[in-house]
Amino acid sequence: MDIIEITGLRKAYGGRVAVDDVSFTVAEGEIFGVVGRNGAGKTTTVECVSGLRVPDAGTISVAGLDPRRDRAELRHSLGVQLQDCTLPDKLKVGEALDLYASFYEHPADWRKLLEEVGLGPKRDTAFAKLSGGQRQRLSIALALVGTPRVAILDELTTGLDPKSRRETWELIDLVRSRGVTIVLVTHFMEEAERLCDRIAILDGGRVATIDTPEGLIARADGGQRLRFRAGPEAEAVLRALPEAAGVTMVGDRFTVTGSGNLLLAVASALAADDIVPRDFTMDRTTLDDAFLALTGHAADSTETEEV
């Protein structure tokens, strides 16, 4: 069952179109990624979904409700963790959760939630004293305290060190295991690939494509890349291989791309000619590569005047 349905969403700021004809659905229980460069329209899209912004055109339904018309009712089904969430410096972790819990008729047990997000020992710590990772954990707990069916998490791990980022990913897995549908906004492709069931790539305010991470990668080229060092005699051997779609050579460094059983084909052909490759590595196409192939620019660049 689809819990979110968006059709023809459009939003402009002044004369500048931020989101144009965006449509997608999110199934209940899914982690749905909204990815794109800075300025692609991700935040505007999810702010319309959460009722914080009024679309210029299009329809949105979340758990059967209209985010603007039914805002009061939707509050009970939707948990929102906003980009750059800040709380008063002196507010303690436990106080923040207690306060947020008081907004709901049927809140979760916030003390239990505190333990689940790993902030049990920080209950009496002031917001200002929390690390970046701890603040994000708190913001997830605040988004969940109303026991929502849908949680929107916007740029959750931006600014976190790799360790805190991985801990936050584990936490998102935990949220999913509770059956909460998650809309995850990110410009980190590794994060989207690791967590999301399906991903919408936004580019210039429009949906460039929607697919599973594996589907996006397969569409980009589905390929593998082998790198190694060998003598110049390897070139003719490699170019004769039907599995090798691309062979490049810089000095003694070869890069071979292709699909199917590329590794076996290359290794056997080189062995048959008594060529021993050195420093052999194989890497697979990542979502970063797929993003570049599908949109024509890198995920960590910024949208400019083309929006």
Ligand SMILES: Nc1ncnc2c1ncn2[C@@H]1O[C@H](COP(=O)(O)OP(=O)(O)OP(=O)(O)O)[C@@H](O)[C@H]1O
């Ligand atoms: N309140 C606003 N007033 C004017 N323009 C805005 C406003 N909010 C966003 N924009 C513009 O709309 C476009 C889309 O912005 P949005 O924040 O939705 O993108 P994003 O993909 O979430 O980017 P980021 O990752 O940088 O937040 C950008 O060109 C942005 O400058």
